[in-house]
Amino acid sequence: MEKLSDIFKTGKVYDVLTKYKEVPVKAPMPLLWVDEEGRLLGFDWKKVTVKKAFSSLEPVYVKVSPSEYAKTQIFSNLGKELVLVLESLVPPPEFINRKSVRVEPDEEKPVKVEIIFNGKRIEGNATDVSETGVGVKLPLEGNNDFVEFVKEKLKSLQEKENLEFDVKVHLPDNGTAQGKGKVRNLLGSGKDLYVRLGFEVEFPRRELDKIRRYVIQRQKEIIQSLRMLG
Numbered sequence: 001m002e003k004l005s006d007i008f009k010t011g012k013v014y015d016v017l018t019k020y021k022e023v024p025v026k027a028p029m030p031l032l033w034v035d036e037e038g039r040l041l042g043f044d045w046k047k048v049t050v051k052k053a054f055s056s057l058e059p060v061y062v063k064v065s066p067s068e069y070a071k072t073q074i075f076s077n078l079g080k081e082l083v084l085v086l087e088s089l090v091p092p093p094e095f096i097n098r099k100s101v102r103v104e105p106d107e108e109k110p111v112k113v114e115i116i117f118n119g120k121r122i123e124g125n126a127t128d129v130s131e132t133g134v135g136v137k138l139p140l141e142g143n144n145d146f147v148e149f150v151k152e153k154l155k156s157l158q159e160k161e162n163l164e165f166d167v168k169v170h171l172p173d174n175g176t177a178q179g180k181g182k183v184r185n186l187l188g189s190g191k192d193l194y195v196r197l198g199f200e201v202e203f204p205r206r207e208l209d210k211i212r213r214y215v216i217q218r219q220k221e222i223i224q225s226l227r228m229l230g
Contacts, residue, residue, distance in 0.1 A: 105127075
């Protein structure tokens with residue numbers, strides 16, 4: 001990899017990005033110093049009002065060019081400087097190029113999701129919601145037949161084939177949105193107590209309006225909470 005001083009210029013203002021509760025967060029920060037040996041970048045973030053978003057939970061990206069970003073981890077986020085450790089140079093991260101804004105629901109106002117399987121209702125909580133899909137955290141207890149069915153089907157799907165289910169998304173204060181959900185992935189989590197399913201959902205126009213209102217309102221709440229926390 002090139003020397004840091006050949007890639008980054010002290011005094012220059014860079015866009016530093018991460019995501020918080022699935023919402024992209026961008027903050028311009030002047031680069032104060034570079035440590036070649038430690039692969040460290042020190043940024044002045046005294047004026048940043050969304051510091052809470054920059055935590056060790058998510059990678060932090062520094063925009064080098066429209067097609068290249070520096071993927072980093074936080075070394076220190078205390079005081080007047082944000083210090084990052086450079087890992088690698090990568091293409092724009094997925095959350096920057098999403099087709100639609102994705103939000104994480106408020107834990108105190110969970111978004112319930114129903115999946116219709118063989119006439120039964122499989123229920124879980126949404127991990128994220130967007131106009132084009134929903135992530136669902138599903139308890140394995142009582143749902144093993146459904147999970148095994150999905151696993152086997154995903155293994156045998158041919159190119160351009162989809163595994164679809166009717167999906168209902170129950171939105172706090174916005175009613176219920178119904179659509180056809182295509183399973184995109186299934187991941188284990190929580191020491192095999194839960195699985196996480198990702199759905200790409202096609203919502204009819206009327207249902208899409210409900211999702212859109214929820215996403216806009218939730219995004220505002222997340223950004224406002226960041227500003228209050230500093």
